[in-house]
Amino acid sequence: MARTTGKPVSASIVERTEMVLPNDTNQLGNLLGGRLMHWIDIVAATAAMRHTNHVCVTASVDELQFHHAIRLGEVVVLKASVNRAFRTSLEIGVRVSKENLFTGERMHTNTAYLTFVAIDGNGRPIPAPPVRPVTAAEKRRYRDAARRREFRLQHRQRH
Ligand SMILES: CC(C)(COP(=O)(O)OP(=O)(O)OC[C@H]1O[C@@H](n2cnc3c(N)ncnc32)[C@H](O)[C@@H]1OP(=O)(O)O)[C@@H](O)C(=O)NCCC(=O)NCCS
Numbered sequence: 001m002a003r004t005t006g007k008p009v010s011a012s013i014v015e016r017t018e019m020v021l022p023n024d025t026n027q028l029g030n031l032l033g034g035r036l037m038h039w040i041d042i043v044a045a046t047a048a049m050r051h052t053n054h055v056c057v058t059a060s061v062d063e064l065q066f067h068h069a070i071r072l073g074e075v076v077v078l079k080a081s082v083n084r085a086f087r088t089s090l091e092i093g094v095r096v097s098k099e100n101l102f103t104g105e106r107m108h109t110n111t112a113y114l115t116f117v118a119i120d121g122n123g124r125p126i127p128a129p130p131v132r133p134v135t136a137a138e139k140r141r142y143r144d145a146a147r148r149r150e151f152r153l154q155h156r157q158r159h
Pocket of ligand 1: 088
């Protein structure tokens, strides 16, 4: 059952738009995976900190797949939102799409899920405010986040 209290998802959504320039690409003119991961981490961290109003550190990044190359000159649109807060940790979802400015075509290229932990000045985890999902999509992501967290924590115990 989704919450009726807490901070709305809409209050901490972050969008970033980047044009892919030569320094962002490999020899084939494709966006470097590492550059995209950096942008994903930054938008996700910004959403986490906007939600908690505290410093948040990256605890884990779920599997990330690259289905479509993003080319030199294309525009990358990253949208991050807080899917759910647990106790001190939060799941942030980042949707990545690319846009061709000459044709106007947009394509979804990646979805990433990251876990951030809110910390105090001594680096100790502190409670994060609950998330209030409002739209149907937000409620679905809120529910699915619990399943993904279970998988993640099982995985964490094996190491
Ligand atoms: C992330 C960190 C703060 C967790 O600290 P910890 O002492 O392990 O704390 P806990 O075991 O109490 O875990 C705190 C929360 O993090 C979650 N967590 C810890 N490791 C996790 C992982 N690998 N994946 C998902 N969640 C994780 C726990 O489930 C817990 O969540 P909850 O409070 O919502 O239930 C600590 O490991 C750390 O500082 N890591 C380095 C972070 C970093 O440098 N990141 C890169 C730069 S930002």
